[in-house]
Amino acid sequence: MYDTTYTRAKDASDAAKKMRAAEDGQFIAGGHTLLPTMKQRLAAPSDLIDISHIKGMADISVSRKDVTIGAAATHASVANHSKLMKVCPSLCELASHIGDPAVRNRGTIGGSIANNDPAADYPAAMVALGATIVTNKRKIRADRFFTGMFETSLKEDEVIKAVTFKAPKSGAYAKFPNPASRYAMAGVYVADHGKKDIRVGVTGASSGGVYRAKNMEKALAKDFSADAIDGCKVDEGDMLSDIHGSAAYRANLVKVMAKRAIAAAG
Amino acid sequence: MGIEGIGARVLRKEDKRFITGQGRYTDDHKVAGMHYAAFVRSPHAHAKIKKINSKAANQMPGVVGVFDGKQLTGDGIGNIICGWMIHSKDGSPMNMGAWSALATEYVRYVGDAVAVVIAETLAEAKAAAEAVDVSYKVLKAVINAEDALKDGAPQLHPEAKNNTIFDWEIGDEAATDAAFKGAANVVEMDIRNNRLVPNAIEPRSALAEYDAAEDHFTLHTTSQNPHVARLVLSAFYQVAPENKLRVIAPDVGGGFGSKIYIYPEEIVCLWAAKKARVKAIKWTADRSEAFITDAHGRDHVSKAKMAFDADNRILGFKIDTIANIGAYMSLFSSSVPTYLYATLLSGQYNIANIHCNVRTVYTNTVPVDVYRGAGRPEAAFLVERMMETAARQLDVDPAELRRLNFVREFPHQTPVIFCYDAGDYETSLNAAMEAADYANFEKRRKRSARKGKLRGIGMSCYIEACGIAPSAAVGSLGAGVGLWESAEIRVNPVGTVEILTGSHSHGQGHETTFGQLVSDRFGLPSENVQVIHGDTDKVQFGMGTYGSRSGAVGMSAIEKALDKVEDKAKKIAAHMLEASEGDIEIKDGEVSVKGTDKKLLWHEVCLGAYTGHNLPEGMEPGLKEGAFYDPTNFTFPAGCYICEVEVDPDTGTTTIEQFVAADDFGKIINPMIVEGQVHGGVAQGIGQAMMENAEYDDSGQLISASYMDYTMPRADDLPSFKVSTTETLCPGNPLGMKGCGEAGAIGSPPAVINAITNAIGHNNLPMPASPHNVWAAVQAGE
Numbered sequence A: 001m002y003d004t005t006y007t008r009a010k011d012a013s014d015a016a017k018k019m020r021a022a023e024d025g026q027f028i029a030g031g032h033t034l035l036p037t038m039k040q041r042l043a044a045p046s047d048l049i050d051i052s053h054i055k056g057m058a059d060i061s062v063s064r065k066d067v068t069i070g071a072a073a074t075h076a077s078v079a080n081h082s083k084l085m086k087v088c089p090s091l092c093e094l095a096s097h098i099g100d101p102a103v104r105n106r107g108t109i110g111g112s113i114a115n116n117d118p119a120a121d122y123p124a125a126m127v128a129l130g131a132t133i134v135t136n137k138r139k140i141r142a143d144r145f146f147t148g149m150f151e152t153s154l155k156e157d158e159v160i161k162a163v164t165f166k167a168p169k170s171g172a173y174a175k176f177p178n179p180a181s182r183y184a185m186a187g188v189y190v191a192d193h194g195k196k197d198i199r200v201g202v203t204g205a206s207s208g209g210v211y212r213a214k215n216m217e218k219a220l221a222k223d224f225s226a227d228a229i230d231g232c233k234v235d236e237g238d239m240l241s242d243i244h245g246s247a248a249y250r251a252n253l254v255k256v257m258a259k260r261a262i263a264a265a266g
Numbered sequence B: 001m002g003i004e005g006i007g008a009r010v011l012r013k014e015d016k017r018f019i020t021g022q023g024r025y026t027d028d029h030k031v032a033g034m035h036y037a038a039f040v041r042s043p044h045a046h047a048k049i050k051k052i053n054s055k056a057a058n059q060m061p062g063v064v065g066v067f068d069g070k071q072l073t074g075d076g077i078g079n080i081i082c083g084w085m086i087h088s089k090d091g092s093p094m095n096m097g098a099w100s101a102l103a104t105e106y107v108r109y110v111g112d113a114v115a116v117v118i119a120e121t122l123a124e125a126k127a128a129a130e131a132v133d134v135s136y137k138v139l140k141a142v143i144n145a146e147d148a149l150k151d152g153a154p155q156l157h158p159e160a161k162n163n164t165i166f167d168w169e170i171g172d173e174a175a176t177d178a179a180f181k182g183a184a185n186v187v188e189m190d191i192r193n194n195r196l197v198p199n200a201i202e203p204r205s206a207l208a209e210y211d212a213a214e215d216h217f218t219l220h221t222t223s224q225n226p227h228v229a230r231l232v233l234s235a236f237y238q239v240a241p242e243n244k245l246r247v248i249a250p251d252v253g254g255g256f257g258s259k260i261y262i263y264p265e266e267i268v269c270l271w272a273a274k275k276a277r278v279k280a281i282k283w284t285a286d287r288s289e290a291f292i293t294d295a296h297g298r299d300h301v302s303k304a305k306m307a308f309d310a311d312n313r314i315l316g317f318k319i320d321t322i323a324n325i326g327a328y329m330s331l332f333s334s335s336v337p338t339y340l341y342a343t344l345l346s347g348q349y350n351i352a353n354i355h356c357n358v359r360t361v362y363t364n365t366v367p368v369d370v371y372r373g374a375g376r377p378e379a380a381f382l383v384e385r386m387m388e389t390a391a392r393q394l395d396v397d398p399a400e401l402r403r404l405n406f407v408r409e410f411p412h413q414t415p416v417i418f419c420y421d422a423g424d425y426e427t428s429l430n431a432a433m434e435a436a437d438y439a440n441f442e443k444r445r446k447r448s449a450r451k452g453k454l455r456g457i458g459m460s461c462y463i464e465a466c467g468i469a470p471s472a473a474v475g476s477l478g479a480g481v482g483l484w485e486s487a488e489i490r491v492n493p494v495g496t497v498e499i500l501t502g503s504h505s506h507g508q509g510h511e512t513t514f515g516q517l518v519s520d521r522f523g524l525p526s527e528n529v530q531v532i533h534g535d536t537d538k539v540q541f542g543m544g545t546y547g548s549r550s551g552a553v554g555m556s557a558i559e560k561a562l563d564k565v566e567d568k569a570k571k572i573a574a575h576m577l578e579a580s581e582g583d584i585e586i587k588d589g590e591v592s593v594k595g596t597d598k599k600l601l602w603h604e605v606c607l608g609a610y611t612g613h614n615l616p617e618g619m620e621p622g623l624k625e626g627a628f629y630d631p632t633n634f635t636f637p638a639g640c641y642i643c644e645v646e647v648d649p650d651t652g653t654t655t656i657e658q659f660v661a662a663d664d665f666g667k668i669i670n671p672m673i674v675e676g677q678v679h680g681g682v683a684q685g686i687g688q689a690m691m692e693n694a695e696y697d698d699s700g701q702l703i704s705a706s707y708m709d710y711t712m713p714r715a716d717d718l719p720s721f722k723v724s725t726t727e728t729l730c731p732g733n734p735l736g737m738k739g740c741g742e743a744g745a746i747g748s749p750p751a752v753i754n755a756i757t758n759a760i761g762h763n764n765l766p767m768p769a770s771p772h773n774v775w776a777a778v779q780a781g782e
């Protein structure tokens, strides 16, 4: 690891200020994406600005169907939140399968979505849940937040404070883990928001990062059943291809995982 | 046996320190004045070094030296050698290319060491290593063994024309061809054995100390055989004479073969400590370095065919193998695709005619050498995939085809050198079939089918050769060393016992099992016995641990030394008790005269040996005996593994529904440790069969170079194994032991692949059977 300067931010605007002052700064939350790359000498930020100690930043609140999850909430705290479990169990379930216990106890939802790894789990949930990403500057709809693999619409000095969403009527996440890393090879989050508003978020598979499977959403609006998406094409051309799976395999997995999620959301 | 004697499930004595984090591994050792080494490695698979500019690096903080290959060879450090000479079938010796610990003119794989930086801190060393500016002329690389043999392929070493190290054969080709002429059926297969990365939990490490006043070196290192390391470092690499070099292999966290060899890093750290005039240099691989520098395993491609008569008896077996040895010949690399492989192609079967041709080639990849099983997994995979495929093609039950062809009389001379001394293959087969409830498989298959799943069952009746090895025999086959083992038993005046062994424990539990021999013999509690190993200053010369040899060979040496101790103790006791030697009995810590109440306590006899007050006429005082044991034959563990799987055709996900192992390891000293060895071996074999693969891109970059991409088996990938043993004693050693360290990794891959191919209904499936590969195979069909 290269030398770096570590500081803790008092609040979001302090974090942004520190970022502007830094030569080549990075926010750090759980460090479970950033630190491994630093240890491998692939990243060399001059400053690490820790946002995970900001007061209230790790809070989760659930009021009726309105859910707010602080950016620094760990995967474990999302997985085990009893009120969240009641209104949106599928998100708890998703969080409980991220990485291993060490990762879940350190890694945060804010870090995950800010990083927007094309194989990360949360991005699929964010688009399917129609979440809003709240930053120190603005509120961003999930659909506009994720802009490509490892790309988001965040500005340099923009800190995610929380994500908010309305719990869906029902939802489920089906993940096919990469055998080596156990990130998603294909992860599909299906959420039924009622009134024919169905959203399907797909992660892991596409070379463009997370996306909404609009054709499936349409089919499901007519008939919310696994069979309903039989005719929906998953375009191989958009899919990632690597040593773990061809594009054809990933396209197949998207369909299979979608069906499993639909069946589970039922 | 006593509660801590032979056959007892004694808990592992070493686990307390390992589990409580108090093991002392090489990297835990620190000395005053210690500096750190960081290696500059080639980013190219094949290139000519144009220039190395280390000016900037030399001026960086903390840096005390930057050295390259020209300086190393200039100081007379010798090239790294392969210690097993193989001759091609035309009689010519193998074509070994030069391997300098730091490359001089060419780099031949990604990770090849080009220079080393020595600095006061690790961070300084790493920073300066990045500042060493190496300019390369990049050359075309060749990755696959078959490609390396093609016309126009990039050439790696001037010594090896067409990249061919040797073109070797075993068996009688004419007789085998003749046998095929008379065949009723011939079964043919193409088989690829995937390349693996060893992944010991502790990465390799070296701490080289130089004492300028004494001109003496001490090396702490992650070695399975510290004496062999010292010998090779002295005799071949000219680092220092043996009496000026102490090698210590302290706690070592797993080896699997990858820590047998002497690697560039140890050589360089020793040499550089003197050159840079520092007290000590530490180097520890990080995981990324381990992936691209630890010797890889396997990587064979073979064409095989087997001939059967009309009654399904095997008439002949013919194999053509190409073995990828990587960019350089590592220490035992030549023995793996030859004498550790082709000698086992008779399997458990009576086959009159076998011929195997092996071409071994250089490629621009990490060197390949011994990895758990070493050649024997490749042989078992060929034979047992072939038997299963033949059964399907001949439309006979796979168990019956095997039964029909089993060797049943011993000793049995195969046509490929080995003479099997003892075994009972049918008993293992029956035990495994019963444990697996083989008879009711069809019911289970139907149940799976109702859920839309494909269920399959597969078996593997493996044999392997352990207890390496009779020294004269391996010498005649090209080995540069003898493969005996040494032991010394030091009885202290108070009656406690120290076992000094030339074996080395890096996970095998020697501190427990070796002690059981003493407990068994004298009835002493295990806490009174200490096993000392891994330090060339403390222990007499020994050959180390690999090839499941520490039981059959290492413990045999201990038995021989114990015989001598017992003998002398009895003489002393007889003298003290005024009885005849033949009447003395040692039991439960007491030395008594048979049929009388005359006795001494064990420690009284030991004390008597050391006071020397009352010894038989002419006897030397003391109670300490040594022995060297040279085996008379290899040993032949064998058994039957059955694997049952369920495949999800939608995703290719394969779950192991049950895994049964019935092994014959001969005499078992500690069943709990043996079970642990089988569990670990089977896990590794399942890893090879379903998950692990060292994958290169065309330019020679290892793509699966971290755990993000290299799939290691994890606990939740594996079922609870059903293991059991049957026993035929090995006639070749005093305890009747065969060895159990590698069987699991040898026997399991064919059982797994046989099961999955049975489930999907055809053979067209590459290893590893990853979800993607299984799904693609289901899609593609036959």
Ligand SMILES: Cc1cc2nc3c(=O)[nH]c(=O)nc-3n(C[C@H](O)[C@H](O)[C@H](O)COP(=O)(O)OP(=O)(O)OC[C@H]3O[C@@H](n4cnc5c(N)ncnc54)[C@H](O)[C@@H]3O)c2cc1C
Pocket (backbone or CB within 6 Å): A026, A027, A028, A029, A030, A031, A032, A033, A034, A035, A036, A051, A071, A072, A097, A098, A099, A100, A103, A106, A107, A108, A109, A110, A111, A112, A113, A114, A115, A119, A120, A121, A122, A154, A158, A159, A160, A161, A181, A182, A183, A184
């Ligand atoms: C072994 C292992 C297994 C894993 N498995 C999975 C898996 O199965 N599925 C999965 O989805 N993930 C997985 N992960 C990733 C894990 O979930 C990470 O913790 C997460 O992606 C990043 O969160 P973090 O808090 O650790 O972020 P950090 O590493 O601290 O930061 C990551 C990036 O986000 C930025 N950032 C962090 N917080 C904020 C904020 N509030 N505002 C703006 N930018 C911010 C940082 O500047 C940095 O660029 C795994 C990680 C490891 C090490």
